Amino acid sequence: MEETLTQTAAAERPATIPGLGRPLKEHEMVISMGPQHPSTHGVLRLELVVDGEVVIDVIPHIGYLHRCFEKHAENMTNYQQVIPYCDRMDYVAAMNNDLGYAIACEKLLKIKVPERVEYIRVIMAELQRIASHLIAVGTYGMDIGAFTPFLYCFRDRERILDIFEQTCGARLLYNYIWIGGLSHDVPENFAEKVRDFCAYFRPNINELNDLLSYNKIFIKRTANVGVLPPEVAINCGASGPVLRGSGVKWDLRKNDPYSVYDRFEWEIPVGTGTMGAVGDCWDRYMVRVHEMEQSVNIIEQAVEKIPPGDVQSAIPKRIRPETSEVYVRTETPKGELGYYIIADGSASPFRVKVRPPCFVNLSLLPTISRGAMIADVVAVLGSIDIVLGEVDR
């Protein structure tokens, strides 16, 4: 009886595994992780080809959260209607998504946005970056087994969401940054609130470092794990903290500046291999922590300089760009977010292609997980910081 079962199993075993490109060897087996798994941060399914505890290859299966963003964008009645859909791509960094799309459309329409709008946008984008990184490092700690830092991170994120709620009424999906302007002006005590937040948040970064970053167990789990060499990172198109974690000093806010980012003093944090090799999980994690500090720097400078003015003066009545196409990229918390928009002279875009940073960063996962342990895959995946809403669009 037992023999028959084994024979059946052998007969049913497919000749080649799709995605692996070869049949399994004698000692290998496939473990399915996800689509419902706490450490996949959403609905991602990973097929782990393992030999005992060692991961031979990882085959990611994505698309569970595909909501046809690009098809929807083509079928809207105007350009403005796409913005709520942009919110829903990277839903923990909605401001940054809107900003990229708005800048792309403004470039198509050749609109100059008022200074006040630019400064408010920068503040919002940087606050959102802190909020997104707080989720990233908080949940990363939780993946590794440290639950407490997660609560501390969410406590701080709540403050940012309060500022957003006060400004535009929404806490997660804002539809705040519009083409040519903003949906609302900021409330009267906005600058004060933001200053308060900066003063409150700066010491909390040290707290986070004490709790998590320099925790011995955390370092053991992340240092020298999932090392990504810089040349591989560039060739694979990594961007954001994943690229900078490998020691590449590259940030679009400085290297290809948009909005008013060239007017502020701040540093690009990079991975230095403090705890292990350059480009390991700890480096990618630490880049995020340092980036939060730099974002606070930018916010503090920007909030002092918000000029007066009308935030809706440049919003066009009729959005109908001429036949043209544009590729605009911005630095979101996850990396380089690109919008390739083709306009055909009508009121809705002919084609909107999104280059999502998470999509490209996730494609690195097999490269850096090969040879690691199964538990390390969780550490690597968390250090890439994916949001499935953006991977699948």
Added chain:
Amino acid sequence: MIPQEIHDALVSHFGNAILDAKLEGVFDPFIKVAPDRIKDVAQFLRDNEATAFNVLMCLSGVDHTGGKLGVVYHLHSMRRNHKIVLKVDLTVEQPHCHSVESVWKTANWHEREAYDMYGIIFDGHPDLRRILMPYDWEGHPLRKDFQVPEYYNGMKVPY
């Protein structure tokens, strides 16, 4: 390098594989390349010291309607800090294009996506499967003439 110099370098090296170009009066200057030479052009642009395009920012499939498809490559050089756009024109009957996966690994998933959404077949891609749609989906949804099927695995699709 300015786009004109990049174009001249490509023309002198590849001759009639460079079909067309628009370098002025557009936001992103582009050069049109024959679909069966795109890989060589990509390799040249990456490895040539003067161009050094080490980053493929974006790879997009496009349906231009009327049976015309296209692939658009947005390139950037971190070292030289210049950009260029390459374009390839295809048809629905002949949607074959050389893969640039061996030049930039970024292209791997982007080409799978273009295949999934537009049915563009990238010759030489190591693993050309659907990526966002289910593996048993029929048709290529981002084509302008795509008709939503009535049923998918017994489930009614337009709800």
